[in-house]
Amino acid sequence: MAESILTVRDLSCGFHTEEGFTRVVDGMSYELHAGTTLGLVGESGCGKTVSALAVMGLLPRPAGVIEHGEILLKGELISDSTKQALEAVRGRRIGMIFQEPMTALNPVHRVGKQLLETIEIYQPELDKAARQARTIELLEQVGIPAPEQRLKEYPHQLSGGMRQRVMIAMALSGNPEVLIADEPTTALDVTIQAQILELLTELQRSHGMAIIFITHDLGVVAQICDEVLVMYAGRIAERTSAKQLFRTPHHPYTQGLIHSIPRLDTPLKTPLPTIEGVVPPLNALPPGCRFSNRCRHADKRCDAEVPELDRCQPNHEVACHHWRRVAE
Numbered sequence: 001m002a003e004s005i006l007t008v009r010d011l012s013c014g015f016h017t018e019e020g021f022t023r024v025v026d027g028m029s030y031e032l033h034a035g036t037t038l039g040l041v042g043e044s045g046c047g048k049t050v051s052a053l054a055v056m057g058l059l060p061r062p063a064g065v066i067e068h069g070e071i072l073l074k075g076e077l078i079s080d081s082t083k084q085a086l087e088a089v090r091g092r093r094i095g096m097i098f099q100e101p102m103t104a105l106n107p108v109h110r111v112g113k114q115l116l117e118t119i120e121i122y123q124p125e126l127d128k129a130a131r132q133a134r135t136i137e138l139l140e141q142v143g144i145p146a147p148e149q150r151l152k153e154y155p156h157q158l159s160g161g162m163r164q165r166v167m168i169a170m171a172l173s174g175n176p177e178v179l180i181a182d183e184p185t186t187a188l189d190v191t192i193q194a195q196i197l198e199l200l201t202e203l204q205r206s207h208g209m210a211i212i213f214i215t216h217d218l219g220v221v222a223q224i225c226d227e228v229l230v231m232y233a234g235r236i237a238e239r240t241s242a243k244q245l246f247r248t249p250h251h252p253y254t255q256g257l258i259h260s261i262p263r264l265d266t267p268l269k270t271p272l273p274t275i276e277g278v279v280p281p282l283n284a285l286p287p288g289c290r291f292s293n294r295c296r297h298a299d300k301r302c303d304a305e306v307p308e309l310d311r312c313q314p315n316h317e318v319a320c321h322h323w324r325r326v327a328e
Contacts, residue, residue: 004074005210006032006055006094006178011069011079013054014282016062022283023067024050026234032178035204037211039225039242041218041257043279047234048214049099052180054079055212056096057086073178091122095176097184101163105155111166112151115139115173122174138169143199161192165199172203179204180212185220197224218261222246230254233279233290236309240316250318250327252295289321297322 008030014023025047032038040048053059055071057078071079078089098104106114115135119126126134139147142165155163164184171179181200185193201224204211213225221228221242228245230238230253238251249255256275277294280286288305292298301321309317312327320326 004031005034006212007070007072007075008051008055009070009072011051011054011071012067013050013059013065013069014067015060015064017283019283024234024282025054028069028229028231028236030229030236030239032210032212034177034210035208036226037204037213037224039221039228040212040214040231041216041221041228042231042237043216045279045282046231048231049182052096052182052212052214055180056090056094057081057083058090058096091118091171091176092174093176094178094180095171095174096180097164097167097171097182099182099184099186101160101167102155104167105163107155109154110151111153111155111158115151115166115170118170118173134173138173139166141172141203142166142169143195144169159192160188161195164188164192164196168196168199168203172207175207177209178212179209180214182214183216184213185215185217193220200224218246218257230257233285234282235290236317236319237291238316238318239309240313244313244316248313248316248327250312250316250323251291251320252297252326253291255326256294289319297326 008028011025011028012023013025014021028051030038042048054066059065066079069079070077073089073093078086112135115138116131119131119134135151136147139150144150144162144165185196188196197220200211215221225242228240228242229236230251232253238254245254246258249258259273260275262272275294280290280293286292286303289298289302289307292302307319307321309319310323311317312323
């Protein structure tokens with residue numbers, strides 16, 4: 001087993017609102033190993049991005065708080081770190097590619113200026129000429145042609161794929177050990193999406209990074225991830241390897257997600273399978289299983305008792321009272 005770089009133990013976090021405290025992530029635990037990719041999968045609002053922001057120390061204050069749990073980077077506790085200590089970790093040891101490159105990049109500044117500012121923060125020892133050379137090197141690494149010209153352009157002058165490559169270059173500027181990619185292929189066409197995924201795989205191979213890949217696209221999970229956490233309403237529903245997830249999904253929610261993927265051999269005009277019902281609001285969760293109102297296997301136990309992660313196979317855990325019946 002590769003070295004564990006990032007360890008998250010029983011992480012719970014949320015936000016103070018006018019209606020009270022809303023827990024968005026509840027009891028999340030995982031280990032991320034060097035050179036591997038961990039996928040966080042689930043519907044919008046299930047807590048994927050919030051868990052990543054907690055790792056980065058970027059929960060909006062004072063509303064966002066970590067209730068309890070630990071986040072360790074190579075055995076060093078960082079969840080209780082001071083602002084100054086987090087700044088030494090953020091970007092330098094853990095980098096992040098944010099969801100929307102058009103909003104993450106400042107529209108009124110040239111790409112080169114924004115990339116230079118990032119390098120100044122993470123590598124202050126470099127002089128002006130070395131920083132300029134580093135910006136060109138980073139753009140070349142992420143496959144941007146004519147990098148000297150791109151540095152002079154504004155974000156709106158670049159395509160969506162180019163902007164995403166710039167965001168990846170900024171995330172790599174601190175040479176991080178862990179890279180968090182928050183839906184980096186959203187809103188990109190299939191061809192550009194494949195290029196971005198291939199780029200991340202190549203960069204991981206050359207830099208030895210560990211990657212947390214946040215997505216709702218199971219096709220992307222199958223292509224790039226080694227291990228997968230399926231999240232539902234703030235909790236982990238299933239955890240296993242990507243291969244095992246598609247081969248033998250044990251949670252009814254995971255099965256529903258996989259069955260909803262369009263297939264090439266499906267007859268024309270066949271309605272796509274769906275998961276009926278809606279996700280319960282995070283400020284009004286049921287006392288038992290959070291998926292019980294949408295699950296055909298649910299019974300009184302599911303309505304009253306929260307299922308804990310249970311090991312069903314080696315390296316395969318599922319939070320379902322009836323996983324044996326579901327797996328049949």
